[in-house]
Amino acid sequence: MFHRIRRRRQDPFLTEARRRLQEMWEMEQRMPWPPAPGPEAAASPSEAQVGAEPTEPVAEVDDFLPPELRVPSHDQVTGWMMPWPWPLVLDGEIVACAECGAYRDWIIMATRNQIWLRCRAGHQQQERRLDAAWFNRHSGPAADNTDFTFEDCLRHLGH
Incomplete structure (x- = not known):
């Protein structure tokens, strides 16, 4: 049973896969992550925040199909x-x-x-x-x- 485990450890495919996985993990550890959204994360007002509320109201646009192109619903x-x-x-x-x-x-x-x-x-x-x-x-x-x-x-x- 142990000879199978030793052979698996020496398999070049698995060795390469382990090496690549280790490289990806190290690269992920080095990458800078954006600050978490919240009041303490805002360093300056010029930085754009993902998911921030717009300051101006957005105009609503009627994007519904015109009546001649609408298909009746199942209840109609x-x-x-x-x-x-x-x-x-x-x-x-x-x-x-x-x-x-x-x-x-x-x-x-x-x-x-x-x-x-x-x-x-x-x-x-x-x-x-x-x-x-x-x-x-x-x-x-x-x-x-x-x-x-x-x-x-x-x-x-x-x-």
């Missing part, structure tokens, strides 16, 4: 929609409309942690196998359009 939005032109396959089966049998060209709606499917004919059905996490993964980046009514959103998506 009832739901989100996205087109899904492909067949929707869940658990190995293709989802079809319960009324007309359509299996592609869906509008997928997410509202109140529920997912609804709307076919081209206007029939809607809730899809319990999908959740908001699935919708967020597949919806992509933020919407390019914000519509305030359900009909405007459908019109924008081509339904």
